[in-house]
Structures are given as C-alpha cells and as structure tokens.
Amino acid sequence: MGCGLKMRGLYTPVTQIRRQVFEEIARLAYEGGDYRRIEDIPYKIIPGEIPRYRESVFKERAIVGERLRLAMGLSLRDVGKPAPISKGIEDSAISEKYYEPPLINVISFACDACAEKSYIVSENCRGCLAHPCTSVCPVKAVSIVEGFSHIDKEKCIKCGRCKEACPYDAITKRERPCAAACGVDAIESDHLGRAKINPDKCVSCGMCMVNCPFAAIADKSQIFQLIRAMEEGKEVIAIVAPAFVGQFGPLATPDKIKEALQILGFSMVYEVALGADMGAIAEAHHYVEKVPSELPFLLTSCCPSWSMLAKKYFPDIIGSISNELTPMVATARYVKERHPDAHVTFIGPCSAKKLEASRKTVRSDVDFVITFEELMGMFVAKEIEFSDLERSTSFHDATATGRGYGVAGGVASAIEACIHEYYPAKEVKIDRAEGLSNCKKLLQMVKAGKRNGYLIEGMGCPGGCVAGAGTIIPINKAAIALQNYKQTSSKKLPEKPEEV
Amino acid sequence: MNNLNIEICVGTKCVMNGAMDIMQSIENLKEISSELSEQYNSDIEINITTVKCLEGAKHHCSSPWVSINGEIFENTNSETIMAEIIDRMKWDVV
Numbered sequence: 001m002g003c004g005l006k007m008r009g010l011y012t013p014v015t016q017i018r019r020q021v022f023e024e025i026a027r028l029a030y031e032g033g034d035y036r037r038i039e040d041i042p043y044k045i046i047p048g049e050i051p052r053y054r055e056s057v058f059k060e061r062a063i064v065g066e067r068l069r070l071a072m073g074l075s076l077r078d079v080g081k082p083a084p085i086s087k088g089i090e091d092s093a094i095s096e097k098y099y100e101p102p103l104i105n106v107i108s109f110a111c112d113a114c115a116e117k118s119y120i121v122s123e124n125c126r127g128c129l130a131h132p133c134t135s136v137c138p139v140k141a142v143s144i145v146e147g148f149s150h151i152d153k154e155k156c157i158k159c160g161r162c163k164e165a166c167p168y169d170a171i172t173k174r175e176r177p178c179a180a181a182c183g184v185d186a187i188e189s190d191h192l193g194r195a196k197i198n199p200d201k202c203v204s205c206g207m208c209m210v211n212c213p214f215a216a217i218a219d220k221s222q223i224f225q226l227i228r229a230m231e232e233g234k235e236v237i238a239i240v241a242p243a244f245v246g247q248f249g250p251l252a253t254p255d256k257i258k259e260a261l262q263i264l265g266f267s268m269v270y271e272v273a274l275g276a277d278m279g280a281i282a283e284a285h286h287y288v289e290k291v292p293s294e295l296p297f298l299l300t301s302c303c304p305s306w307s308m309l310a311k312k313y314f315p316d317i318i319g320s321i322s323n324e325l326t327p328m329v330a331t332a333r334y335v336k337e338r339h340p341d342a343h344v345t346f347i348g349p350c351s352a353k354k355l356e357a358s359r360k361t362v363r364s365d366v367d368f369v370i371t372f373e374e375l376m377g378m379f380v381a382k383e384i385e386f387s388d389l390e391r392s393t394s395f396h397d398a399t400a401t402g403r404g405y406g407v408a409g410g411v412a413s414a415i416e417a418c419i420h421e422y423y424p425a426k427e428v429k430i431d432r433a434e435g436l437s438n439c440k441k442l443l444q445m446v447k448a449g450k451r452n453g454y455l456i457e458g459m460g461c462p463g464g465c466v467a468g469a470g471t472i473i474p475i476n477k478a479a480i481a482l483q484n485y486k487q488t489s490s491k492k493l494p495e496k497p498e499e500v
Numbered sequence: 501m502n503n504l505n506i507e508i509c510v511g512t513k514c515v516m517n518g519a520m521d522i523m524q525s526i527e528n529l530k531e532i533s534s535e536l537s538e539q540y541n542s543d544i545e546i547n548i549t550t551v552k553c554l555e556g557a558k559h560h561c562s563s564p565w566v567s568i569n570g571e572i573f574e575n576t577n578s579e580t581i582m583a584e585i586i587d588r589m590k591w592d593v594v
Contacts, residue, residue, distance in 0.1 A: 011518030249515030250550050376516045387552035473520050
C-alpha cells in the first residue's frame with residue numbers, strides 16, 4: 001500500500017463532518033417542507049464562534065455549505081459570486097435521480113494547497129562519511145553542502161533512491177495525499193496551487209476524497225432524491241453490494257440490515273451477490289470458450305474504476321474486458337424483469353458506481369446509487385436501532401462465491417471455482433491487482449503480451465470493495481465480517497444454467 | 501487485580517460516529533500491553549464488551565458513549581477514551 005493511504009479505515013474529524021452532512025440531508029428529506037432551511041444546517045454542524053480546525057467558524061461553515069450542496073446533488077457555488085447554499089435547490093429537491101457532472105469535486109477554498117511531490121533533507125541528516133544519498137542519485141541532484149546532504153530541486157526527478165539509501169531516515173517525501181492516493185495521476189493544481197481534478201484522467205474511484213486530510217474533496221450524493229421517492233410512495237427496491245456485511249456495526253447483522261432497509265421504505269431487498277453469481281458462471285464459461293482461441297486473455301468487468309482505467313488508458317485491449325453485465329446491472333435487470341415499475345437503488349461501497357449507473361446503457365436499470373456511509377446517515381436520521389429489530393427475515397439470494405466479490409481476489413477466485421467445478425479439464429491462469437496504480441502496471445504487462453491466457457482481476461480500491469470510498473468500518477474488520485458471512489451461505493457455488 | 505471493564509455503545513449513531521474505531525484503538529492497546537513502559541501496570545486486564553445504549557438512554561446528541569468501570573463518557577473518540585484508559589493503567593492509581 002503506497003503512502004497517502006494511511007488514513008483509510010480510521011475515524012477522524014473529516015469522517016465525522018462527512019457523515020453529519022449525510023445525516024442532516026437525510027433528515028431534511030424525511031421532514032420535507034421548505035428546503036431553504038438548509039441554510040441553518042452549517043450552524044448546527046459548526047456551532048458557536050470558536051473554530052475547531054480552521055482559522056474561523058465562517059470558513060468552516062462555508063465548507064459545510066458546499067458539502068451540503070454536493071450531498072443534495074447540486075454543484076459547487078462560484079466562490080466569487082453571491083449565492084445562498086440553497087441556490088438551485090428546487091431543481092434537485094425532486095424524487096428522481098438528479099445528476100450534473102462532475103461527480104467528484106474539490107472544494108477549492110477548503111484545500112490547503114499542499115506542496116506537490118518533492119524530497120527534502122530533514123534534521124536527521126548527520127552528514128555521514130558514507131553519504132549514500134549522493135552515490136545512488138541517478139541524476140546527480142544530491143550533494144553535500146556545508147556538511148549535510150542537499151537536494152537540487154531543479155535536477156531532482158523524485159525517484160526516491162536517496163530516501164531509500166539513507167541509514168538515518170533523513171530524507172522525507174513530501175506528497176499531497178490526494179495525489180498519492182490517485183492511481184491515474186488525475187490530480188493537478190489550479191492557479192493558487194490547490195488540487196484540481198483532471199476529468200479526462202479521473203476514473204472516479206473516490207480515493208482522493210477519503211484520503212484528503214483537509215476534507216476538501218467530496219462526491220455528489222443521491223440520498224435526498226431517493227428518500228423523497230420513498231416518501232412520495234414510489235416502489236423502491238434495494239440491491240445491496242456484497243461488502244455490506246459488518247458495515248453498520250456488530251448489532252447490524254445481514255438479516256437486520258435487510259429488515260432496517262424495509263423499515264426505511266424499500267419494498268424489497270436483494271443481494272447484488274446474486275448478480276455476481278450469474279457473472280461468475282458466465283465469465284467462467286466465457287473464459288473456457290474464448291481464451292485463448294478468440295481472446296488472448298480475459299479482464300473482469302465488475303469494478304467500474306478498473307474497467308474505466310482500461311478503456312481510457314489501454315483502448316486497444318478493451319475487447320478483452322468481459323462483456324458480462326456487472327453484478328450491479330445483472331441484479332438490477334433481474335429485479336426489473338420481476339418488478340418493472342420499481343425504482344432500483346444500488347447500495348454499495350463505491351463512488352464510481354454512481355457514474356456507471358449514469359451511463360446510457362445502464363440508466364434505465366439502476367435508478368439510484370448510494371453508499372453505505374450515506375445509508376448510515378439515513379438510518380441515523382430515521383433513528384433506527386438494530387437492537388430493537390426482530391429477526392424476521394433473512395438473505396438467501398446468493399452463494400458464498402458471489403458474496404466473495406467484495407474483497408480483493410474474490411472475483412477471480414469465484415470464477416476460478418466455477419471453472420474448476422464445471423470445466424474441470426480447463427487449466428486456469430490468474431493474475432490480479434488492487435489499487436489503480438497497481439492495476440495500471442498490470443495492464444501494461446497485459447498489453448505487452450505477458451499475461452496471455454490469463455483471467456485478470458482488477459480492483460480499483462486497495463483491499464477491494466470492502467475498502468471503497470463509501471465504507472464505514474475499518475477495512476480489515478470488513479474483510480473478516482465478509483469471510484464469516486460467506487461461511488454461513490446455504491450454497492457455496494452458483495448452479496450452472498441449463499443453456500450454458 | 502484492577503481490571504478495566506469497558507463497555508462501548510454500538511447503537512446506530514455511536515457506530516456512525518466512530519464507536520468501532522474506539523474499539524480498534526483499545527484492541528491495539530491490548531496487543532502491545534507487554535511493551536508498555538514501566539510507569540504502567542501491564543498486568544491490568546482490559547475487557548471490552550459492546551452494548552446497546554448504555555442504561556437505555558437516548559444519546560443521539562452526544563454519541564459515541566463509552567463506559568469505563570461503570571463511569572460513562574459522552575462525545576468520545578479514540579483520543580479521549582485512550583487518554584482515560586492509559587491514565588487508569590498507571591501504577592500510582594492502582
């Protein structure tokens with residue numbers, strides 16, 4: 001795991017503010033009425049007149065104001081123009097999806113304009129006799145000046161070899177956490193040195209927003225519109241991604257989460273692992289039939305950031321991305337076939353799924369996409385206590401195989417298990433990567449012809465879906481919870497459909 | 501032996517506001533208890549239990565709640581709770 005991902009899975013004041021915003025927007029939607037009272041919310045979240053983290057409460061409230069807009073699905077305001085927080089709220093206060101790009105936004109005045117990547121000699125430098133920093137530098141940027149190591153910024157190519165060689169740990173890497181977390185180098189700088197996302201490069205994984213220590217990056221949410229749809233009596237069905245297990249605390253067992261969703265107003269709840277099961281079987285078949293005779297290798301398709309990465313950066317190999325439906329879309333279509341009038345809501349750990357659901361081919365299948373963290377805000381706004389719920393319902397939609405999609409390695413091993421079971425004669429070769437920079441490296445190998453005959457899994461988030469930007473609990477805890485849940489599955493492997 | 505019995509509320513709002521993180525921090529302390537410096541009594545046993553809404557109170561405005569040997573703390577986070585716990589592990593308070 002690279003540097004810049006150090007905060008993942010930790011609860012910090014950044015997490016707190018993000019969740020308070022979801023809770024308040026959910027409450028606003030549940031209460032209905034005049035939504036211009038959104039203007040009051042920053043005073044509730046940032047009370048009093050003593051700032052907690054920044055130079056003034058006014059700035060803290062202004063940032064909360066922008067976060068509230070994004071949570072409503074609205075775009076950021078122009079900092080230089082007069083506008084209330086509620087500007088345009090009548091457009092987004094609806095009961096259908098409201099989306100205007102971009103999905104992921106830098107709140108420019110919240111950004112601390114961290115310096116771009118550089119290497120710096122710290123006080124730990126002792127000016128040692130060996131000074132390996134100077135000899136390992138491939139461009140002769142490091143020299144001994146007045147007895148200590150010195151890096152010439154003009155010459156330095158930021159390779160980090162001096163840092164690795166220093167026996168005193170005296171050379172430190174300065175890096176923007178957003179840029180370090182971005183696997184596709186999409187973070188650039190604006191005219192004031194603040195982070196700016198290059199939309200042509202971004203694949204919307206959301207890692208920058210959960211790794212920014214100044215809470216300057218946020219994505220747009222659809223909870224308001226989803227709640228309004230349910231409050232207005234529309235039929236809304238939830239489809240829940242496999243990584244949901246354990247996310248809502250130890251009292252929230254999968255059965256109780258299902259029950260809680262029904263209390264919120266979802267008429268039915270399905271596991272997306274159902275679609276994962278269908279996909280695992282189909283991709284197993286696909287691999288056996290087509291690799292290597294028609295396709296040199298097969299890339300999994302379920303992670304939207306991974307498939308966007310492949311499409312944007314490696315357009316000549318996209319023919320090898322599995323054209324099976326993603327588990328989200330497969331599940332949504334399964335539901336819509338049976339409930340054609342229902343609105344389908346995907347509940348998952350992922351921000352990129354919000355974009356996947358806005359694609360032309362998917363738009364009619366998936367009506368809303370929200371994250372676990374956003375759903376938690378809904379549970380809190382509705383004062384749902386899991387301990388009060390009677391266990392009257394349970395999940396039997398999916399197998400252990402499909403449920404395993406939520407952790408890195410789970411997709412490939414699901415497909416592999418299906419191949420071993422149904423095509424025992426076929427030999428499977430597997431490689432996989434997690435984290436977009438690793439995914440990119442793997443795709444370079446693939447492109448160079450070094451992974452021919454392989455089934456290749458990519459997951460944008462380091463750790464897989466359980467580490468997605470919209471998760472609540474620490475990654476290791478989520479992975480363990482999912483593993484335990486898999487073991488309770490009544491079926492281990494999806495059945496092979498007759499026609500295959 | 502003075503044990504530390506810690507109850508962590510895992511009601512919905514407490515979980516949203518970081519109760520699981522507090523639990524993780526306490527578990528981390530348990531793992532390294534043998535490495536504590538001499539001013540601490542590393543034999544003190546820490547017991548963690550998760551509970552729902554301590555004393556049945558509604559505490560939506562002041563979550564997360566944690567109790568240490570029966571003493572209730574509101575509006576907690578890892579930082580404040582770990583300060584309370586480590587303080588109680590010093591020899592001179594035993």
